[in-house]
Amino acid sequence: MLDVLKELTPEEEMQLIKKLAINIMKLGIELPAIMFLEVNKPLSSLTSQTALLVAAPVLELFGIRGYKYVKLFSKMENVEKLIQEVERLTQEQEQREHAANATRSKNKPSN
Numbered sequence: 312m313l314d315v316l317k318e319l320t321p322e323e324e325m326q327l328i329k330k331l332a333i334n335i336m337k338l339g340i341e342l343p344a345i346m347f348l349e350v351n352k353p354l355s356s357l358t359s360q361t362a363l364l365v366a367a368p369v370l371e372l373f374g375i376r377g378y379k380y381v382k383l384f385s386k387m388e389n390v391e392k393l394i395q396e397v398e399r400l401t402q403e404q405e406q407r408e409h410a411a412n413a414t415r416s417k418n419k420p421s422n
Contacts, residue, residue: 319382325392327383332396341401345394352390 319327335344383389 319379323379324383324386324389327379328389328393328396331380331393332400335397336400336404341397345397348390348394352387352394355384355387355390 335341
């Protein structure tokens with residue numbers, strides 16, 4: 312069966328969502344990404360169908376599994392899952408930074 316026709320399993324969907332969320336965090340574009348996703352969430356099905364015709368074949372030429380991402384975003388709930396994952400990772404990062412700052416402050420010699 313062609314990869315294009317194959318539906319994604321829930322595990323594949325979560326794997327792609329986590330991978331995208333991590334890449335968003337690495338680029339430091341959490342807020343713009345969340346805003347973009349929130350604004351475009353109602354159009355996700357239409358956008359994914361357009362991408363299926365235009366962008367996905369081009370991405371495939373470069374070894375990027377474009378069809379998988381198109382299928383992922385054809386379901387509006389996956390857009391929401393990505394937003395939640397980015398928010399979760401952002402919160403974890405903020406907690407780590409807060410803990411590191413608290414440790415530095417505690418270990419700082421007082422005058």
